[in-house]
Amino acid sequence: MANLKLFIIDEHQDVREALRARLSSTPGFEVEAVGSFAEGLRGVDEGKPDVVLMELKGKDHAGLQAMRQLASKTRVVVLTSYTDEEEREAALRAGAWHYWLKDIDSTRLIEGIRAVAAEPWQRGGEASRADSQSMDTG
Numbered sequence: 001m002a003n004l005k006l007f008i009i010d011e012h013q014d015v016r017e018a019l020r021a022r023l024s025s026t027p028g029f030e031v032e033a034v035g036s037f038a039e040g041l042r043g044v045d046e047g048k049p050d051v052v053l054m055e056l057k058g059k060d061h062a063g064l065q066a067m068r069q070l071a072s073k074t075r076v077v078v079l080t081s082y083t084d085e086e087e088r089e090a091a092l093r094a095g096a097w098h099y100w101l102k103d104i105d106s107t108r109l110i111e112g113i114r115a116v117a118a119e120p121w122q123r124g125g126e127a128s129r130a131d132s133q134s135m136d137t138g
Contacts, residue, residue, distance in 0.1 A: 004117050007049035008033035009040035009066075010079075011057075015102070019053070019079070026110055037066035044073055050117040053079045056091060064094045071095025075116050079104075 006029055010016040013035060020033040032047060034040050037054075044052060052070050056063030056078055070076045071094065078091045078099045088099040097116050100109070 003028055003030040004051070004114065005047065005049040006031045006113065007040065007043055007047060007052045008079075009035075009037060009052065009054040011035045011055065015055075022106060023110070023113075029110075029113075037062050041066060041069055044070055049074055051113055052076045053113075055080050056087065057082065064090060067091065067094045067096060075119070075121055077113070077116060 006023055008016055008019055008023075008031065010019065010033070016033045016035060020031050023029050024031045032043060032049070034043050040052070040054065043049075052074055054063070054067065054070070054076060056067065057080065067076055067078070075097050076095060078088075078096045079102055080087075080099070081102050083101065091099050097119075098112065100112065104112070
């Protein structure tokens, strides 16, 4: 079985590196991480990941726009510290498969990533959104 390719987009280096270390130690996971939406868009085009984990908040304020572009290419999961319900709904409408909080425990995160990757991919994640309630708030 091929490795599951993950791509992390988060501008906070300490968070990004901790998440990369946490997931890279998982057997079967191949993880790359970048710090900006622009780098993320380029990296997804080049690396063709199975799942993108991204923080919507960034200094360039283009999270939803970037997510729309990414969701047309692969499965996107928002991994954030923000519990704003309006932002969650906007993210799901923009194509996110799920909206998870960063304090999600490692086991649930890994299981969730595997479940997302196992779903048939459709532009924008329409197939999975109906079932996204179970883990969305961590």
